[in-house]
Amino acid sequence: MEPDAKEAKQVSDKIDAELRREAQLKQQAPKGPKLVLLGSGDSGKSTVLKQLKILHGQGFTDDDRLAFRFKVRANLLDAARMLVSFLESNGIEFEHSENKLHAQAVQQFVLDCNLPDSIVNSIRLLWNDAGIQEAAKRANELPEYLYTSEYFLNNIDRCASSDYIPTDDDILRVRNRTVEITETKFTIENKVYTFFDVGGQRSLRHFWAPYFSDDLSAIIFVAALSSYDQFLLEDAEVNRMTDAISLFGSVCNNKLIQKSAIILFLNKVDLFKSKIESGTSPVEKYFPEYTPRDFKETGAWFKNKFHEQKRNKNRQIFTHFTTGTDTRNMQAIIAAVKDIVMKNALTSLGMI
Structure with a gap:
């Protein structure tokens, strides 16, 4: 073998050996918990990830805020x-007929980055119109309407100002539909947790299967309590809550994840409470078997609907009532999730 060829082979062999060593070390290294966020579309899964970024990540950068x-x-x-x-x-x-012109201006406007004063004024006048407020009361009939948008409508002057920089509270309320699988790592008490966020729309649910495996620590299933009076964007005949309950059943009964902890987030409690206490959207209209009761009892009633889906009566479901946009609330719940994951891991090892 020529000297140059021999030297090249030695270099190549050395690189191969180093790669094998790194692969072996990686395989031997302790693996942190893996969790998958699942749920129907618009349930608030992405908001949970944003809270994790605030509480256990690096927060949002200046570039992030500009994008938001x-x-x-x-x-x-x-x-x-x-x-x-x-x-x-x-x-x-x-209420005011002149607002028809403002409505036309808003419908025709093309957003690039900034909202000109004329459009801001039009939106403000429309939002204060009694007719638009009446439409907002029936927003559950709009599949794509996001209630948190009302937060921005109420803060339009701040959000439209030229020097506006979104706050954490603003970012938590931005609609962020998941159309792809995202993998995010967070360090919680010196342990690296990997979270997978998979889109919840019907067309994306076939992507869930590859994440159902023996090494999955937990599934966090997010369902919006406030969705009891809404219908799927993909199928206007299917109630969102009914779909979420059925979907939860298919997840918790999956044979591939019997060792994984099942954590149920009944989310958007703030919106749910507002609907129940106002009486504007009675639950019995959508669930005839329901008997009217107070906010907490209604939440417990829906919780039982989810729990009834499990076939294995010994399987434990850890349920939390959540408001995804409330950082203090989510901080306590994420701490509880960490404890559940650790306890489940010890149980799987036979140490509990």
Whole structure:
């Protein structure tokens, strides 16, 4: 063998040996917990990830906030347009007829980055119109309407200002539909947790299967309690809560994840409470078997609906009532999730 060829082979062999050693070390290294976030579309899964980033990640960078600035304004504009369209298609009259011109301006406006003063004024006048407020009360009839957009409509002057930088509270309320699988790692008490967020729309659910495996520490299933009076964007005949309950059953009864902890987040408690206590959207209209009761009892009633789905009566389901946009609430719940994952791991090893 020529000297140059011999030297090249030695270098190649050395690289191969190093790669094998690294692969072996990686295989031998203790693996941190793996968790999958599942749930129907618009249940609040991505908000949970945002809270993890705030509480256990590096938070949001300046570049992140600039990107969210556009999303905030897009959410705000979309909400105004949806309410105008709903008003017009359902025979609701504007309180002030001149707002028809403002509605037309908002519908025709193309957002690049900034909201000009004229559009801000139009949105403000529309949002204060009694007709639009009537449409907002029936927002559950709009599959794509996001209630948190009302937060931005109520803060339009701040969100539209030229020097606006989104706060953490703003970012938590931005609609962020998951259309791909994301993998995010967080260090919690010196242990690396890997979270997979998989889209919940029907067209994306076939992507869930590869994540159901023996080494999965836990599944966090997120369901929006406030969705009891809403219907799927993909199928206007299917109630969102009914879909979530059925979907939860298919997850918790999956034979591939019998060793994984099942954690149920009954999310959007704040919106749910508002609907129940206002009486504007009675549960019995959508669930005839329901008997009217107070907010807490209604939450417990839906919790039982989910728990009834499990076939293995000995399987434990860890349930938490959550408000994804409330950082203090989520901090306590994430701490509880950590304890559940650790306890489940010790049980699997026969140490408990």
